[in-house]
Amino acid sequence: MGKLTNRLWAAIAIVLLGSPILIKANNVQADKVAETKSAISNNKSDSEKLLAQINKQQEKVDQLNNDVSNKVVAIDETQKSITSVESRVKELNGEISQAEAELKARKSVLREQLIELQKKSTNSVSGNVYIDFILNSDDFTDLISRTFAVGKLNKANKDAMDAVTAAKEKLASLKTEQETxxxxxxxTKDKLTKQKEDLVTAKKEAETAQDSLQKQLDDNKTTLAGLQKELNAxxxxxxxxxxxEQEAQAKKAAEAAAAKAAQKAASTAAKASSKSSASVSRTSQAISSSSTKATTDTSSVTTDSSETTTKTNDSNQDTTADLPVVSGGSMISVAAQFVGVTPYVYGGTTPAGxxxxxxxxxxxxxAGVSLPRTSGAQSTQGSYVAISDLQxxxxxxxxxxxxxxxxxxxIGGGSYIHAPRPGQKVSVxxxxxxxxxxxRRL
Structure with missing residues (x-):
């Protein structure tokens, strides 16, 4: 009986000594879970910050894209003006040539007139063809007639010569003005071209910064996945x-109870064993409760992680959401045919880009709607609509x-069709x- 009693006490001691060890071991596990949860929470916070930075950088890239497109439009308009001016200069050159030819013809006619007058003035008296023509009149009546004829001829020639000369000078002035x-x-075109090049450079730098932020976000997602796996483990x-441990405790408690039933003489030891078992049970319940809470918290973290990942995915500008069924003549149906087909082109206004x-x-x-060309001007058309009230x-x-x-x-359902940026196609x-x-509602 003494040996049985000693064995019973030994079993009780093992149970009593095992309880602190069990608590300590599970505390270590709980600490590990808490640390992993904290790392996941920090990762989620960092990812949200990165996502905000990416969206802000996206706004900057879009602003620069818009500026570049506006410069392209301005350059095209300036080139059209240059072409128009060149055409006008060419026309003026033709008109100047025509005026010069007319002036030359007038001079030729004047020479012919002088020759004819010279023929009629056989004897030169004064050395002036017109005076000689008048002086060689047959009588007074002829003198008066010749005087009027010479006067009219001089005036006509002078008016014609003055008109041609004035026209030539005016055309030359217009030509100089057009050339200036x-x-x-x-x-202006050279200046716009330089500004465009500077904007393109700035845009590339902004896109590089955006790509760097996106890489950090992707790395965070990879780290988050690893942390989640570690937490689950x-x-x-x-x-x-x-x-x-609970199974081991249950087995030891069963052995202690069997020993108590077999050895009534060890009733005091059996009571101690029962008390010890109750203590161990309470400890086990506390640990079980802690484990259940950790499991619940883990589920919450997993959900949060999923939400972070979902939010990150939502930031993708090139989703291919299903397009709604629309009428054939609407703006949506016109734009929808270019989704995934037509590339982004600066200043582009055709299906080529x-x-x-x-x-x-x-x-x-x-779709039968008249709009200005640029986004800034388009944003003033129609009536203002809050994002929550979009149709x-x-x-x-x-x-x-x-x-x-x-x-x-x-297009409804929280989606829209747009031309995002160079290197991408029209997308949703x-x-x-x-x-x-x-x-804006038109």
């Missing part, structure tokens, strides 16, 4: 260890009224990914 205008236009390990306002301008024109067919703008730098066509974007500033 052309030079000014060429200077830690929780699973803690749960498995707790289960094993569009910029953002060029796509809207083209779609509107083919399919409304225009969505980024920036301010009159100074918008990007535009798209709302989402309001949750890249939120417009306001809408």
């Amino acid at each position: 205008k052309k030079q000014d236009l060429v200077t 830690a929780v699973a390990a803690a749960a498995a260890k707790l289960k094993a 569009f910029d953002c306002s060029g796509l809207v301008w083209y779609a509107a024109a083919h 399919a067919g409304d225009l969505v703008f980024w920036g301010g009224v009159g100074s918008a730098y990007h535009v798209g066509i709302y 974007g989402t309001i949750s990914g890249y939120r417009p500033s306001f809408g």
